[in-house]
Amino acid sequence: MPELPEVEVTRRSFAEAIAGARISTVILGKPLRWPLGCDPSALVGQRVLGLRRRGKYLLADTSDGLLLLHLGMSGSLRFGHGLAPAGAHDHFDLVTDQGTLRLHDPRRFGAVVYAHGEQDPVAIRLLGALGMEPLSDAFSLPAFALGLKQRRTPIKQLLLAGRLVVGVGNIYACEVLFLAGIRPSVTASRIGAERVRKLHAAIRSVLTRAVELGGSTLRNFSNAQGMAGHFQTSANVYGRDGQPCHACGTAIRVFRQGQRSSYFCPRCQRP
Ligand SMILES: [Zn+2]
Numbered sequence: 001m002p003e004l005p006e007v008e009v010t011r012r013s014f015a016e017a018i019a020g021a022r023i024s025t026v027i028l029g030k031p032l033r034w035p036l037g038c039d040p041s042a043l044v045g046q047r048v049l050g051l052r053r054r055g056k057y058l059l060a061d062t063s064d065g066l067l068l069l070h071l072g073m074s075g076s077l078r079f080g081h082g083l084a085p086a087g088a089h090d091h092f093d094l095v096t097d098q099g100t101l102r103l104h105d106p107r108r109f110g111a112v113v114y115a116h117g118e119q120d121p122v123a124i125r126l127l128g129a130l131g132m133e134p135l136s137d138a139f140s141l142p143a144f145a146l147g148l149k150q151r152r153t154p155i156k157q158l159l160l161a162g163r164l165v166v167g168v169g170n171i172y173a174c175e176v177l178f179l180a181g182i183r184p185s186v187t188a189s190r191i192g193a194e195r196v197r198k199l200h201a202a203i204r205s206v207l208t209r210a211v212e213l214g215g216s217t218l219r220n221f222s223n224a225q226g227m228a229g230h231f232q233t234s235a236n237v238y239g240r241d242g243q244p245c246h247a248c249g250t251a252i253r254v255f256r257q258g259q260r261s262s263y264f265c266p267r268c269q270r271p
Pocket of ligand 1: 245246247248249250265266267268269
């Protein structure tokens with residue numbers, strides 16, 4: 001599943017190239033997770049002013065509104081001139097005078113939704129509950145510490161929920177909790193100041209590094225140039241159950257937590 005770093009890598013890969021582009025045609029394929037929310041002809045003639053990201057949504061600001069793009073489980077975006085005719089898994093083409101933006105999504109959990117602006121109820125429904133952006137200044141240590149103090153859920157599930165901070169998906173949650181020495185099952189409000197500081201720093205550094213490396217190596221992910229990322233090769237605990245911890249040699253363990261696999265080192269990560 002594309003995570004925040006892949007989405008950010010995707011954004012950077014065509015943000016400059018699409019800025020200022022005038023939309024000439026919109027071609028829809030099979031239905032995606034949510035409907036577009038407008039007649040495709042309403043987009044024709046509008047310009048794409050820029051490309052932002054909020055959580056795992058890409059926001060393409062247009063002259064009159066906003067296109068919200070989500071990659072779902074298996075989506076990828078390409079932008080360029082001379083793309084091949086849309087194939088069986090290409091479900092959205094935004095044809096512009098600067099190139100075509102194409103959503104390729106075999107499983108169709110992705111979506112492209114049009115809203116009249118960020119205050120449109122459609123946009124609020126998708127973006128309104130999102131937590132702090134982990135790579136922004138808003139994600140400060142005091143704000144994060146306060147958020148943890150107010151919540152009695154297990155830290156791993158709190159991170160995955162994305163309501164305090166976005167972008168910490170399952171792989172990253174396992175990795176940052178290892179770096180901070182925290183068991184995934186620990187109640188958020190009970191984590192002491194020193195480990196909160198380490199966790200905050202780990203979220204920043206792991207996600208920053210993942211963006212620099214091009215995102216995770218997830219089977220279906222490729223950025224707009226079609227290059228696979230390679231973050232997952234440097235995992236400390238994720239997917240390593242039974243293998244020795246890089247720090248202490250103890251066998252990494254795994255357990256199910258809220259339908260997801262939580263990997264941890266029983267020695268390095270305190271309960
Ligand atoms: Zn260890």
